Every structure is written in structure tokens, then in C-alpha cells.
Amino acid sequence: MRKTVILLCAILLSGFVLRAQSDIFESSDNRAYFGARLSLDISCPTDITEGRYGFDAFSNAAGFEIGGIYNIPLWKNLYFEPGVSLYYNTMKLSDAFVNAWVGDAAQVDKVGGSVRRFGFRAPLVAGYRFDFEPVAISVFTGPVISLGLSGRTHVNAEGAGVSVSNSANCYADDGICKRADLGWRFGVGGTWGNYVLQVYGTVGMCNMLKNGDGAKFRDNNVAIALGYNF
Numbered sequence: 001m002r003k004t005v006i007l008l009c010a011i012l013l014s015g016f017v018l019r020a021q022s023d024i025f026e027s028s029d030n031r032a033y034f035g036a037r038l039s040l041d042i043s044c045p046t047d048i049t050e051g052r053y054g055f056d057a058f059s060n061a062a063g064f065e066i067g068g069i070y071n072i073p074l075w076k077n078l079y080f081e082p083g084v085s086l087y088y089n090t091m092k093l094s095d096a097f098v099n100a101w102v103g104d105a106a107q108v109d110k111v112g113g114s115v116r117r118f119g120f121r122a123p124l125v126a127g128y129r130f131d132f133e134p135v136a137i138s139v140f141t142g143p144v145i146s147l148g149l150s151g152r153t154h155v156n157a158e159g160a161g162v163s164v165s166n167s168a169n170c171y172a173d174d175g176i177c178k179r180a181d182l183g184w185r186f187g188v189g190g191t192w193g194n195y196v197l198q199v200y201g202t203v204g205m206c207n208m209l210k211n212g213d214g215a216k217f218r219d220n221n222v223a224i225a226l227g228y229n230f
Contacts, residue, residue, distance in 0.1 A: 030073040039065040039225035050215040057097040061090040077129040091115045117151035136191040148179040196227035
């Protein structure tokens with residue numbers, strides 16, 4: 001009798017576990033939906049490199065990104081999520097870069113500079129959602145196409161005998177940046193009801209330095225996004 005009771009309990013428990021696993025990996029409420037996203041965007045550019053040599057020209061700076069997505073269920077909790085967004089992205093220029101721009105570093109004791117860019121991004125990510133009621137966790141990855149619409153390089157320097165303030169189009173023929181980039185995004189997110197919190201990073205795959213004669217740098221970024229699904 002005891003063995004029969006233990007066997008029945010084991011069967012019931014295994015059925016409960018299988019049902020729970022089914023709920024986690026295959027939601028019965030999968031549907032297509034639109035969503036809005038607002039992100040804090042932190043640029044993480046690499047050094048300018050040429051062969052074994054590197055030059056610390058840029059450093060981290062913050063910007064933002066705002067846009068929308070369309071989530072398309074594919075199979076079980078697997079989904080495809082294209083989107084489009086507007087971004088404002090900044091990078092700080094190093095003192096060495098500004099000194100080289102000004103051309104007389106000996107007289108300069110206060111320098112500063114930045115690259116400020118505005119444009120479109122189109123993420124084309126795929127992901128999988130794990131449903132833990134009332135929270136769902138998603139992991140996602142995929143390419144991101146970026147196109148710069150406008151960009152300015154701002155440089156200022158002050159010191160004995162010199163005061164320079166300069167602004168130039170970073171996408172011009174003699175500018176420092178290319179407009180188009182292709183990156184690869186990796187991220188994780190949580191959904192509670194209709195609200196979304198995501199953390200992701202995008203690794204730049206293209207050389208963004210214009211007229212570099214063999215030199216290159218890549219444009220990476222990390223972001224924290226808040227969103228709402230309709």
C-alpha cells in the first residue's frame with residue numbers, strides 16, 4: 001500500500017513539474033504586439049588602432065535612444081523583434097586628440113571635445129522568453145543597422161596665447177566618422193505585465209574611421225531600456 005501511494009505521488013509530482021515546464025517554455029498567450037522603448041545609451045568606442053599600435057582618441061559618454069518594436073511569435077516562446085529608433089550618441093575626445101587638432105599643445109592647459117551624432121537604428125533581433133508568472137525573462141541577439149543623419153565634432157582649448165573653439169561636420173569628406181555601421185546586439189530583459197526593463201550591449205562590426213589609411217576604430221555601446229508593450 002505504501003509503495004502504491006509513493007508511486008501515485010511521484011506520478012502527480014512529475015505531471016506538475018512537466019506542466020510547470022510547459023508553462024515556462026511555451027506560453028498559451030503568445031501574440032504579436034507593438035512596443036515603445038526609451039534607452040539610456042552609453043558609447044564605448046575602441047581606441048584608434050593601426051597594426052600593433054593604438055591611440056586613445058575617444059572615451060565613454062552618454063546619449064539616448066527612443067523608438068518602437070514589433071514582436072512576432074515564431075515557435076513556442078521563440079520570437080523575432082524588428083524595430084526602428086532615433087538615437088543621440090556622444091563620444092568624448094581625449095586631451096591628446098584635441099591637442100593634435102589645435103596643433104600647439106605646449107600652450108594649452110585646458111582642453112575639451114566631443115563627437116555628437118544623431119541618426120536612425122534598426123535592430124533585427126531574435127529571442128526566447130521564459131515565463132515565470134508574473135514575470136517573464138527574455139534573452140535576445142541579432143544585428144543592428146545604424147545610419148547617421150547629422151554629426152558634429154566640437155573642440156575647445158584655452159591656455160596662454162591660445163583660445164580655440166571649433167565645430168566641424170564629422171561626416172564630411174574630411175570628417176572623422178563614417179555614417180553607416182553594422183553591430184551585433186546581445187541582451188536580457190524582464191517583463192512585468194506590460195512594462196519592460198532591458199539591458200543590452202551592441203558590438204560594432206565595421207571600421208568607423210573615415211580616411212584612416214589603415215587605422216580603425218569600432219563603435220560599441222551598452223544601454224538600459226525602459227519600455228511598454230501594447
